[in-house]
Amino acid sequence: MRNRDFSFWLFLTPVILSLSLVILVPFVYGFIYSFTNWNGMVATEFLGFKNYITLFKDADFRASIWFTTKFAICSVILLNFLGLGLALLVTRNLKTNNLMRTVFFMPNLIGGLILGFIWQFIFISVFGNIGELLGIEALTGWLSTTATGFWGLVILTSWQMAGYIMIIYIAYLENIPKDLLEAAEIDGASSFQRFRNITFPLVAPAFTVSMFLTLSNSFQIYDQNLSLTNGGPFNSTQMVAMNIVKTAFTENKMAFAQSKAVIFFIIVAAVAITQVYYNKKKEVDM
Amino acid sequence: MQTVSWNCNKTNCWTGKLMHRFYATVFIEKEKGRSLMKSKKTLISLVSVFLLSIFALVGCSSDDDKKKDSASGDQITIDIFQFKVEIKDQFEALVKKYEDENPGVKINVKTVGGGNDYGATLKTSFSSGEEPDIFNVGGPSSVEEYREYLADVSDTKAVEQSIEGTLTAVTDGDEVLGLPFNQEGYGLIYNKAIFEKAGLSTDDIKTYADLEDAVKLLDSKKDELGIDAVFALPGKEKWVLGDHISNMFIAPEFNNDITEAYNAKTIEFEKGDELKRYLDLQNSHSVQPVLSLDYSQQVEQLFSLEKVAMIQQGNWVYNSVYDMDPELAENGMGILPVPVEGFEGKIPAGVPMFWAVNGKSDEKVVQASKDFLDWMYTSETGKTAVLEDFKFIPAYKGYDATKIADPLSQTIYEYAEAGNTLEGWVYQAAPTGWNEETLGVNIQKYLSGDLKWEDLISQSRAKWEEERK
Structure with a gap:
């Protein structure tokens, strides 16, 4: 802490500056614009809370919030489950450890847009053909109903992000002192007991981080949504981010979209902060 | 507070470092709290450095007036x-x-x-x-x-x-x-070879009844012709549903005048029943499920591979079809006007x-x-x-019309010069976003069976009126 002198701030300046220029300033501007009738170029009128009042009457926006919430719950559970599962798998001292880590992490390196199109092909053509061949009705017509669109998105996101979450869990798993586990083994603890009583509590901080990442990510998803379903059918798989973009650029209601974004920000921030707060309480000290 | 996480610094794994960074980002708030306790000097230096950088930044960008x-x-x-x-x-x-x-x-x-x-x-x-x-x-x-x-x-x-x-x-x-x-124009793009094999001549398709008969004929010979269905209706594309298909049945009530539509306070859907009839015809004879069928499946997959006899699209499909099958693009396809009562034989074209x-x-x-x-x-x-x-x-x-590169465009230019186009893509004059986000979405709901036709009309009208208040 002693070295927070001039040079400390000097080195920090580029970051603070760019952060405030690209995040803070636009945020403040956007917040102000959300109270006006801004059309992207000029704001001629101050509307007060009118945008916010209209917003709560917007059925599409409410539907998209609900859809996003459902999506976030499902994908957070699935992602953490998969991430931890994969991490346990690749920390088992198998020969293929490094290869598997790479393979599992790989989807994360492909852009969301491309992934969306790839999975669109898989869901529609591959699933469809397999379904037809084997006579499984459930595999045909994917993405043409709300339910399949929803699960399509969950599958896509889980597949993409599980490797990333896996990396976080690996870091914690590898730091669990071996002596603790050995001692428990000698005491006659079964492998499930060891996992339940030693491994699990010790990776709790990883839950905090992964939950935060998956939660905020699931709420803000846009590109996967755009390329996989584009909100279809009939905008029923439209997430909040997409609803905001459409309001702004398709319907050209910039200020209204901005007010939606402010509400969205508040929701995401509230959820994320609550989650971090509760998870932090559960972590154990060694 | 010493939590488990910090231990990972000891091991030299890259994953640990990566994780550590996440940890630091997430809990940076805590660090900030500590920094605030520092003396006033820090604050002053922060502000001065900040200002300095802003000056530097402004300095580089304020020159050359374009x-x-x-x-x-x-x-x-x-x-x-x-x-x-x-x-x-x-x-x-x-x-x-x-x-x-x-x-x-x-x-x-x-x-x-x-x-x-x-x-x-x-x-x-x-x-x-x-x-x-x-x-x-x-x-x-x-x-x-x-x-x-x-x-x-x-x-x-x-x-x-x-x-x-x-x-x-x-x-x-x-x-x-x-x-x-x-200009661009759209209509029913058909596969000449399939029409010929089915014994259909496009000269016979003038009215809506003719079109219906042709569709029925094609449908009854599906296996013989080797097609999956007569149409491919891209229900995923809201612009096809909300802009193009609808426009043909909406434009007449505004006399095909964009300005009139732009000033209209309401929309009557005078030809709503015709729109419904035409949509139903396409939907019931289309490759299913229509709601996940998109433009590329419609044009590149189904039409170019000759799995369907007709699609409703415009001259812009030429390049996509050409990439798949040059022969089909150059000689094998033609365009037919969609028969709208009172406007038979006219192609909707627009700028x-x-x-x-x-x-x-x-x-x-x-x-x-x-x-x-x-x-x-x-x-x-x-x-x-x-x-x-x-x-x-x-x-x-x-x-010189003969120099127009592709047959679809050529046909449309000929229609245009002969005065047989309906100028006026009134969808450009609807309230912004109305066509796709309201009408297009409602048509999707209708196609999936979630919305009755009467509700589609009333809801779409209500939204138009609300936007034009």
């Missing part, structure tokens, strides 16, 4: 910002030719594609002061939005030669505020975009911009490029 620069001396610089990515290279080649012919003019071309992206980028460049001298506007709503920037181009030759009806969207009193890019000249640019630049656009559409070099390189359907008279 507008002054563009008209200085004999050299005139025109900045063009256009949206049609498909013609980017060809357009730049044409610009090069113009620059060679006119040494005093320098033209910079910037292309940003795709409807939404272009609009957003254009808006950004205007609000940031980097205004282009020539740009594109769509329907009346974007004309209104950019009204103060639009120069009157009625004194150009191109305006004189434009095809009747193509300028309605950009006419304001005596002023003409834009020049049409090109998707207009060239606009920025009236706030320097006077000399405005004139040079107009000269360039005039040259592009009226000189011989320009005309050749428009037809052969851009592969446009011209929105101007006096072009």
Whole structure:
């Protein structure tokens, strides 16, 4: 802490500056614009809370919030489950450890847009053909109903992000002192007991981080949504981010979209902060 | 507080480091709290460094005023910002030719594609002061939005030669505020070979009843013809449902006049039943499920591989079909008008975009911009490029129809010259976003069985009225 002198701030300046220029300033501007009738170029009128009042009457926006919430719950559970599962798998001292880590992490390196199109092909053509061949009705017509669109998105996101979450869990798993586990083994603890009583509590901080990442990510998803379903059918798989973009650029209601974004920000921030707060309480000290 | 996480510094694993960084980011708030306790000196130094950097930043960006620069001396610089990515290279080649012919003019071309992206980028460049001298506007709503920037181009030759009806969207009193890019038209694109094999002649398809009979005939011979279905209805594409299909049945109630639709307070759906009938016909004879069927499946997969007999699309599909099957594209497909009662034998054609000249640019630049656009559409070099390189359907008279690159465009230009097109894509004049986000979405709901037709009409009307209050 002693070295927070001039040079400390000097080195920090580029970051603070760019952060405030690209995040803070636009945020403040956007917040102000959300109270006006801004059309992207000029704001001629101050509307007060009118945008916010209209917003709560917007059925599409409410539907998209609900859809996003459902999506976030499902994908957070699935992602953490998969991430931890994969991490346990690749920390088992198998020969293929490094290869598997790479393979599992790989989807994360492909852009969301491309992934969306790839999975669109898989869901529609591959699933469809397999379904037809084997006579499984459930595999045909994917993405043409709300339910399949929803699960399509969950599958896509889980597949993409599980490797990333896996990396976080690996870091914690590898730091669990071996002596603790050995001692428990000698005491006659079964492998499930060891996992339940030693491994699990010790990776709790990883839950905090992964939950935060998956939660905020699931709420803000846009590109996967755009390329996989584009909100279809009939905008029923439209997430909040997409609803905001459409309001702004398709319907050209910039200020209204901005007010939606402010509400969205508040929701995401509230959820994320609550989650971090509760998870932090559960972590154990060694 | 020593939590487990910090232990990971000891091991030298990269994953640990990565994780550590996440941890630090997430809980940076805690660090900030500590830093606030530091002395006032830190705060002062922070502020001074901050200010210094801002000065430095402002210093680098506040020089060169572009507008002054563009008209200085004999050299005139025109900045063009256009949206049609498909013609980017060809357009730049044409610009090069113009620059060679006119040494005093320098033209910079910037292309940003795709409807939404272009609009957003254009808006950004205007609000940031980097205004282009020539740009594109769509329907009346974007004309209104950019009204103060639009120069009157009625004194150009191109305006004189434009095809009747193509300028309605950009006419304001005596002023003409834009020049049409090109024309585009749509209808039922059919596979000639399949029609022939089924014993159908397109001359026999004039009225809606004829179309119905033809569809039934094709449907009964599906196996024999080797097709999956008669149509491929791309229910995923809200623009096909909400813009194109609907437009044919909405335009008549506004007398095919974009301006009338733009000022309309309500929409009656006078031809709503015909729209329903036509949609049902396509839906019940289409490859299923329609709601996940998109444009590329419709055109590239199903039509190009000859799995369907007809699709409702426009001349723009030519290139996609050509990539899949050149033979089919050049000789194997034709376009038929959709029979709308009272308008049989007419193809809906329209101008998707207009060239606009920025009236706030320097006077000399405005004139040079107009000269360039005039040259592009009226000189011989320009005309050749428009037809052969851009592969446009011209929105101007006096072009040699036989030189039009593809058969669909050729047919549409012939319809246009003979006065058999319905000028007026009134969907450009509906409340912004209404076609796709309201009507298109409602049609999707109707197709999936979640919405009754009467509700579709009433809900869509209500939204129109709400937007036009």
